[in-house]
Amino acid sequence: MKQFISVDDVPSVPRLVDIALDYKKQPFKDRALGENKTLGMIFLNPSLRTRLSTQVAAKNLGMEVVVFNIDKEGWQLEMNDGAVMNGNTSEHVKEAAAVMGQYFDIMAIRTFPGLKDKEADYKEKYINQFIKYAGVPVVSLESATLHPLQSLTDVITIKEQWQQPRRPKVVLTWAPHVKPLPQAVPNSFAQWINAWGEADFVITHPEGYELDHKFSGNAQIEYNQDKALENADFVYVKNWSSYKDYGKITCTDSSWMVTNDKLKGTNQAKVMHCLPVRRNVVIADEVLDGPQSIVIPEAANRVWAAQAVLSEILKGNI
Ligand SMILES: CCC[C@H](NC(=O)CCC(=O)O)C(=O)O
Numbered sequence: 001m002k003q004f005i006s007v008d009d010v011p012s013v014p015r016l017v018d019i020a021l022d023y024k025k026q027p028f029k030d031r032a033l034g035e036n037k038t039l040g041m042i043f044l045n046p047s048l049r050t051r052l053s054t055q056v057a058a059k060n061l062g063m064e065v066v067v068f069n070i071d072k073e074g075w076q077l078e079m080n081d082g083a084v085m086n087g088n089t090s091e092h093v094k095e096a097a098a099v100m101g102q103y104f105d106i107m108a109i110r111t112f113p114g115l116k117d118k119e120a121d122y123k124e125k126y127i128n129q130f131i132k133y134a135g136v137p138v139v140s141l142e143s144a145t146l147h148p149l150q151s152l153t154d155v156i157t158i159k160e161q162w163q164q165p166r167r168p169k170v171v172l173t174w175a176p177h178v179k180p181l182p183q184a185v186p187n188s189f190a191q192w193i194n195a196w197g198e199a200d201f202v203i204t205h206p207e208g209y210e211l212d213h214k215f216s217g218n219a220q221i222e223y224n225q226d227k228a229l230e231n232a233d234f235v236y237v238k239n240w241s242s243y244k245d246y247g248k249i250t251c252t253d254s255s256w257m258v259t260n261d262k263l264k265g266t267n268q269a270k271v272m273h274c275l276p277v278r279r280n281v282v283i284a285d286e287v288l289d290g291p292q293s294i295v296i297p298e299a300a301n302r303v304w305a306a307q308a309v310l311s312e313i314l315k316g317n318i
């Protein structure tokens with residue numbers, strides 16, 4: 001694997017899911033694999049789960065880990081090739097990425113979108129500049145448009161939780177938020193559920209919140225949330241800002257918040273969220289504290305997802 005930024009970098013989703021579930025059963029079976037190898041984790045934005053779970057995963061494989069909050073501890077980066085650097089950027093990504101590629105065997109990076117320039121964000125300029133200049137494999141810790149470690153985790157969680165012979169109904173539902181958030185998590189969830197192909201997939205959101213079709217693919221789109229949630233087996237809750245009216249909040253209807261009443265029409269659906277979650281804005285306390293929420297086991301699976309990806313990169317399998 002030269003990079004892990006999208007489901008397109010993975011030859012087989014079911015195989016990667018099985019590798020992760022094997023690590024969940026035997027976390028230390030490959031602890032010599034990463035001996036004398038170093039993972040560099042570069043953050044341009046905050047993180048709890050991605051930061052900590054990926055460090056644990058690397059440790060399980062015997063890797064050393066270096067974490068660098070480049071937005072606070074590094075030089076202001078210039079991302080544009082050919083720029084005349086006479087402003088407030090001190091270091092070009094050409095040097096920063098190449099130098100870090102000399103220190104690390106694998107680089108992992110988080111680069112949220114600016115949510116101002118749709119074209120620049122959806123060209124994935126930032127992470128692609130690091131891929132271009134690092135000279136080592138690059139793993140996304142959430143980029144402008146995708147969050148593959150989270151989405152692999154979500155497929156792992158649905159697969160391990162679903163014990164029935166029929167295909168589960170999986171519903172991705174928009175929920176309100178107080179500030180504009182990226183489309184990365186829903187884009188990525190949709191991309192991976194479509195690629196996995198083992199669920200009946202519905203996306204529900206207010207009009208104007210349609211995701212880029214290259215990610216939503218053949219999901220059924222339903223603007224009536226109650227209708228979408230009928231007979232759902234898994235409800236994946238996430239806010240995102242409008243893609244159409246880029247980066248904007250065009251719906252403030254708090255009735256989209258997920259409550260026990262909203263879940264009444266489901267098959268006692270398991271409720272998922274990538275976290276962090278705004279309680280009583282996105283999902284009500286009664287749901288998060290109730291028996292249908294699996295957000296903690298979902299977060300626990302982040303370790304096994306990261307471990308599967310890192311081991312496949314170390315083995316040169318992807
Ligand atoms: C894993 C999710 C990361 C990020 N979430 C947020 O930025 C939430 C921030 C907040 O609620 O203040 C997002 O929605 O992409």
Ligand SMILES: NC(=O)OP(=O)(O)O
Binds near residue numbers: 050150274275276
């Ligand atoms: N779900 C997730 O990626 O969490 P963090 O932003 O805390 O890493």
